[in-house]
Amino acid sequence: MAKTLMVQGTTSDAGKSTLVAGLCRVFARRGMQVAPFKPQNMALNSAVTPCGGEIGRAQALQAVAAKVALNTDFNPILLKPNSDTGAQVIIHGRAISNMEAAKYHDYKKVAMQAVLQSHQRLEAQYELILVEGAGSPAEINLRENDIANMGFACAVDCPVIIVADIDKGGVFAHLVGTLALLSEQEQALVKGFVINRFRGDISLLQSGLDWLEEYTGKPVLGVMPYLHALNLDAEDAVTIENHVVDTQLKVSVLLLPHISNHTDFDSLRLHPNVDLTYVRHEQQIGPTDLIIIPGSKNVLGDMAFVKTQSWQAEITRHLRFGGKLLGVCGGLQMLGQAIYDPEGIESSQKQISALNLAQFTTTLGGNKTLTQVSGQCLLGDAATAIKGYEIHCGISEGKALNRPFIRFTNHPENITQDGFISGDNQIVGTYLHGLFDTPDAANVILAWASDGRVQANAFDLAAHREQQLERLADTCEQHLDIDKLLALASKA
Template identity: 40%
Template sequence: MNNIMFQGTASTVGKSILTAALCRILNDDGISVAPFKSQNMALNSFITEDGKEMGRAQVVQAEAARIKPQVEMNPILLKPTSDVGSQVILNGKIYKNMCAKDYFGTKAGLKQHIMESYNKLQSKHEVIVIEGAGSPAEINLRENDIVNMGMAEMVDAPVVLIGDIDKGGVFASIYGTVMLLEPEERKRIKGYVINKFRGDVKILQPGIDMFYEKLQIPCLGVIPYESLKIDDEDSVTERFDMKEEADIIIGVLRLPHMSNFTDFTVFELEDNVSVRYIKENKDYEGIDLLIIPGSKNTIKDMEYIHNSSLKAGIYRAHRNDVPIIGICGGYQILGETIEDEKGVETSMSSINGLGLLEIITEMEDSKQTTQITGNIIEDIPFAEKSYNLQVSGYEIHMGKTELMGDSLPLIKLQDGRIDGAMNAKKNVMGTYLHGIFDNDELRKLILDNIKNKKGLDIDSNIDYAKLKDIEYDKLAKLVRDHMDIDKIKDIIYNR
């Protein structure tokens, strides 16, 4: 088996991004490579061409490897529904909702599914780059582990450990992680990487030398901290606290159960456009567009809005003629009511929405998961000339929405269904299509309208797919320049 596994001293140390980097580097070197993560916990997900749901991090890694995402790259996806429970997605489809204790007891039975996915990928690719989760030193989770050292044992993978120096204590975290492993597990670790370094590597070198005296494990690289516009995996992300301002400000409501915030990454690539995540009333000031994002628990997020100052800010923005767009759960939130008689999300059978769209939503226990294309059938005033424009995206939702009163249908899908709605005044719209802003022409029309209204002379004619590819190339160069890629290849092929 030609493989290598990145594990970390903690979450968010850079496992996902370095996996993507190595996928691009190996592909650049003519090697057929695929990413793999047996179990991912995230609220950011994606729908494959065959209608399967998987984590966004493996989608990014697949794009970096220049291959299409497939669910075998992430056979188990855990989507948190509460502090102690998750919806378990197995092989791209809902398995069941489980509390942590029940899931822990189920993991051993999932190994067969993991190996079937891994073997399918391995049969098609020369190298598999595996990503771990959290830390292998979480000794309370070692029994029936399927994502860190347990996964490494299943496929006999050598391991490179990643530590985040930006958080401080990087040598202690690497040392402590290694020492908490069993002797056989330590043998798998072939080196470590220090990530997110700021400063002069020469000052760090004495520490690296001293560390080798304590643990004869080589440092395979020190990766500088660099801001790259690549989708994050976790909701624990710096973008929520970004204070950068620009000529155009896109406001996104920061909901407790927000999902698929990657829908807005493309705006961050636009010149003179910034995305502001709205957490309190003052954050509404100066926004040019308000987006209510997707949610993993729409009813709880609707309840949160009712009980917070955010609700008044939404209505104030609406009175001030700020366009409002709801995506998926955000679309449902804009409506009159959300019904949940079947208890799909909570024990609350019904909750009032914001009433900005004349729609009602009924939660269902089956999930709509599909990639879809359609045409806009209403001209959107804040995206002039959008009538009949073709848009693509993907659906991930468990509710069925019915248009009422004066609401206008928004998109006619290729399969004949109608998606989305707009109010009679045409300044509020909603859609189930994730990734709708990735459509370059629609996004340009929205931004051009804002620019014309504000008298700005800014070009917004970007090609999102090309820009993403440029960022992957930047990432690959950064890592190639600061990681011993020859040694990495030697570990892959010669152990």
């Protein structure tokens, strides 16, 4: 039976995902079989497992850190919001339905059984399970039937450490207040604290740490420093910082209300020759080389949103002056003539006219495509190897698709091609996520987008991710009591 240790936070973005990723790499480097686990995740960034399931992006990153293959049991419940009050509910990697928040609240008892089944399976396969909570355990309105934080910890009787972000301010109030709002049983499960993102002289913090330990009777297990320029896959929030050295290509990504899998563009954001900008609500696109329309969890709603902006006219002008346009997944669907949703898969809207930039239409259906794929990118003078993953429930059909962007060499559903390249070579559409993460293919796409100015030197995101995980693990080893954390990872 694996040992289990849970990391909860005083707030969202306290550092739970990053801390779990760092600890996964620390213990993996010690030769342990480690499994990341998040009972319930709410995010629009997801990843596809080898078996064709869907999990949160954070758990995919943590699996890479632990050096294990992706597994749907790492994130048994994934909620993908498609409106302010509703979300698609994904259990064990498969979408079961759309639910409004009130209905899902009642459904949590059923969802908890799926969570416990996954945890039991992981217990039988791994030595250590590192669990990430969600938000804060002290959110009073969400405590009934909780499966994400203390509800899970109490169900499996596992020890908990609480992490707080000192950079936000009020770190001692956050920790003490969170602890005070827990029941006596839950307080007993809390075995210590970690303070995250500290800047400055640690000696000036010591009196506060001593007070916290005396007041709560629980140890501070470490103080993690602020790690500047730590770049890891974001769970949800869009990271906007660029790392431009010499701008050779300007890229503008439309920030849709329901943008999904924006991690597709991390390789561009970190590329030394690419200036990537997210175009926000009511902003103009402005002069650029490449406009990207990204994926969407509510493509009809986001298509309607695009029409309320100045973007459609700006895209037309951009193309008239020879600019390039790329649509990814939902963005691909928006490039066509119309999008249909007769079964209400993503919204109550049944159909909408699209940008009409290519001759095809898309119909959303109940069967969601979840695959890891590889093939050849047909852009440029020669076919180039490319790989990535698909997450979509639409089928696109029409004349434009007769000139594909990708010819598959390995597709689990025996599909032979994907996307399109316009006759004038200005517009590309694809369902493939992660298309910039294969360096050779990224070079081809960037050369196309820049009219040859960017010829090589694509950013190797996988290598960069490994370097960042090693840096994070080194920091954990230096600033946390790793042996004590491992000793805590047993039945509470």
